[in-house]
Amino acid sequence: MANDGVRCSRRQFLRAAGILGAGSLLPAVAERVAHAAPKSDKEGLLVPTRAFGKTGVAVSTLGVGGMFDVPSNQIILHQALQWGVTYWDTATSYEGGNSEKGIGAFFTKNPDARKKVFLVTKANPNDPDGMTRLLNRSLERMNTTYIDLYFLHGISSIREMSDEMKTWAEKMKAVGKLRFFGFSAHSNMEECLLGAAKLGWIDGIMMAYNYRLMQSDKMRQAVDACAAAGIGLTAMKTQGGGQVRTESEAEIKLAGRFLQKGFTDRQAKLKAVWENPKIASICSQMPNITILMANVAAAMDRTSLSAEERALLQRYALDTASGYCAGCTRLCQTALSTPVPVGDVMRYLMYYHDYGDRDRARALFAELPTEMRSRLDRVDYSPAEERCPQRIAIGRLMREAGRVLA
Numbered sequence: 001m002a003n004d005g006v007r008c009s010r011r012q013f014l015r016a017a018g019i020l021g022a023g024s025l026l027p028a029v030a031e032r033v034a035h036a037a038p039k040s041d042k043e044g045l046l047v048p049t050r051a052f053g054k055t056g057v058a059v060s061t062l063g064v065g066g067m068f069d070v071p072s073n074q075i076i077l078h079q080a081l082q083w084g085v086t087y088w089d090t091a092t093s094y095e096g097g098n099s100e101k102g103i104g105a106f107f108t109k110n111p112d113a114r115k116k117v118f119l120v121t122k123a124n125p126n127d128p129d130g131m132t133r134l135l136n137r138s139l140e141r142m143n144t145t146y147i148d149l150y151f152l153h154g155i156s157s158i159r160e161m162s163d164e165m166k167t168w169a170e171k172m173k174a175v176g177k178l179r180f181f182g183f184s185a186h187s188n189m190e191e192c193l194l195g196a197a198k199l200g201w202i203d204g205i206m207m208a209y210n211y212r213l214m215q216s217d218k219m220r221q222a223v224d225a226c227a228a229a230g231i232g233l234t235a236m237k238t239q240g241g242g243q244v245r246t247e248s249e250a251e252i253k254l255a256g257r258f259l260q261k262g263f264t265d266r267q268a269k270l271k272a273v274w275e276n277p278k279i280a281s282i283c284s285q286m287p288n289i290t291i292l293m294a295n296v297a298a299a300m301d302r303t304s305l306s307a308e309e310r311a312l313l314q315r316y317a318l319d320t321a322s323g324y325c326a327g328c329t330r331l332c333q334t335a336l337s338t339p340v341p342v343g344d345v346m347r348y349l350m351y352y353h354d355y356g357d358r359d360r361a362r363a364l365f366a367e368l369p370t371e372m373r374s375r376l377d378r379v380d381y382s383p384a385e386e387r388c389p390q391r392i393a394i395g396r397l398m399r400e401a402g403r404v405l406a
C-alpha cells in the first residue's frame, strides 16, 4: 500500500497553502515542502509511509483521527486521500456512531477509495460476543467487508488481552473480517506495551505518546520491545496537551523559538514523534482543512529538529510536568480508598481545556455513574498525590472537573 493513494501535484498543494496563508502553514515550511516535493508534477506529492510492524503493510506516517463530525466534513477525507493520508482511524463510539457512518458514506460515494485506505476502528465490549456484534455493526456502518486493524479500545492492563480475545481475533481473521488486531491505551501504556511484546499475537497498538512521554526510560524500553516483537505502533495524543489551561511564559517562549525556525510548536511536537522510526504513524484529530494541511506540511518536510530544539521541548516538558497527566493510573487510582477514574477524568479535562472541546468533555463525563460523579469532591486525594510522578494537584483538578464538566 506504500504511497498508492490518489496523487496531487506540487502546484496544487502550494496553491492550497496559499489560500490558507501563514496562520497555519508557515511560509518557511511551505517553502521547504516545495523543495522536498518531486520536481515533476506528474510524480505527485504524498506524505511518507512506514512499515507497520511485521504486517507487511506500509501505512501513511500521518493518520486522520475520526473524532469529528465526519458526515458533514467529507472534504477532509477527500483531501486526506489526495495527500496520501491513508491511515483512517475511528471507533464505534465516536460521535455516537456518526464517525463510522461518515466514513461509510464516503466509501459509498467513492468505492475505489476503500482499497487505498488502511481502515482502523475500535470497540470496548464486555466479551467476544459483544465484540462480534460491534464489529458487524462497524462493517455495516462503513460499507466495507473488512477492517484493516481492529483495536480493543482503551485497555489499562495487558490482562484484558486474554486468550479468549486471541481466539476471537483469529476467528475473525479466518473469515476475512479483520486483517490485524491489537489494542489502544491511554493508561499504563508502558506496562501494556511491555506485556504485548511478550504475547506474540498482537499486530498493532495505538498509545498515547508524545514529547513528554518519550522522555522516560520505561517508555523507551516499551517502544523498543514492541519494535523488536514486530508490533506496529501508532502514536496518539501527540501534542501532549495538559489538564491545566496554561498560557505560561514557557509556552509562549517555546512557540516563539519554533516560529523563528519556520515551524509552529504544534508541528515541532509532531516531528519529535516522527523522529523515532519505531513509530509507524501519528493519529491526529484534524477536524478542518487548516489543521490537516499544517500536519501534512510537517509530515512532508524533511528537516529534522536540531539538538537545541529537542532540548527545548524536553525542558518545556519538565517545566510544565505538573499540568500533564502521564496516564500511570496504576499509581494514583490504587492509592484511593474509593474507586475514582482519575485518568479518565484527567483526559476529559484535557479535551475541555486543551482541545477546547467542551461538549465532548461533558458528554464523556456524563457517562460516569451519577454516584461516582457526585463523590469526586469528597475524596481524600492526598495518598494519590504523594504517588503521582508528575506532582499533579489531583484533588484540585478532580474538584474542578466536578464543577466545569457537570
Ligand code: SF4
Binding pocket: 324, 325, 326, 327, 328, 329, 330, 331, 332, 333, 342, 343, 346, 387, 388, 389, 390, 391, 392, 394
Ligand atoms: S494523576 Fe499522576 S499518578 Fe495519576 S495517572 Fe496522572 S500522572 Fe499518573
